[in-house]
Amino acid sequence: MTRRDDEGAERPGEVSGPPLPDRPLCFALYAAQRAVTAAYRPLLAEPGLTCPQYLVLPVPWERGETTVKEPAGAPRLGCGTVSPLLKRMEGAGLVRRERSPRDDRSVLVAATGRAEELRERASCVPGALRTATGLGAADAARLRVDLWHLARRAEGAAARAR
Template identity: 50%
Template sequence: MTSTTPPPAEQEDWLRLDRQICFSLHAASRAFNGVYRVILKDLGLTYPQYLAMLVLWERGELPVKKLGEHLRLDSGTLSPLLKRLEAAGLVRRERDAQDERSVRVRLTEEGTALRERALQVPRRIMASTGFDLDEIRELRSRLDRLTTALDGAAHEESASQG
């Protein structure tokens, strides 16, 4: 016979949507994407394309595999993104002369020049958040710690299941 006694209130609260950190992060991510969509429209970039350009502006020419590692994207997601950036004249993909299996991606002159116009993006994003620079840094630091902890937990879970 199953009990119809409801769980204690404190446990039931754990299953409320508004108590889920994953949902808060998901909602914030969607809100960020909406703001970025508007701001990046002037640059002709999508948010994932903007992230790829940030890495290339920072690091210069990279193998596609390394770019994917920086962005935490697999090649199936990254290849179409790079194809669109190449069609827009912002990057070039070329086979590595030393290793034909590897493809390198580099900025074109137009891609390099776009960096100047992109300088206003972080300021506009910060203004949209209502946070000051110290609050942004603290939030980013906490999110980095959270990501590291979750990566470790996922690795442990995977190892225990395999």
């Protein structure tokens, strides 16, 4: 048997299963996340960034020096995930980390000059992804709003379930 895509078109050579609309939402979200990450990889190769770095760098690029909590919060990563990533990014010369002079428990993060150079080179990545996927700017904006709305609702549901 063949699998059918969202529009019902056959996808030869793939194992058959229930039509995508009958599967749990998590299937489509997981597949989309993996596919988008795979599409980003070659686009980020030119500026020399990894996908996790590209998730974190926009915060210090836009806000300057900030606490570790802010780059972790934007993509909903935990500090335990972001701290080792920032340490590796510091080793690669992309960020500077230092203890806050006002609070020893707080670590400040700032983009380095090298990271600022990469910012310019990475500025074409969002448009290149839209072109590669055939997703128009308006559709991408609407999808982004819908996904953030879903994230907030799911976070609320998870909090209520605790």
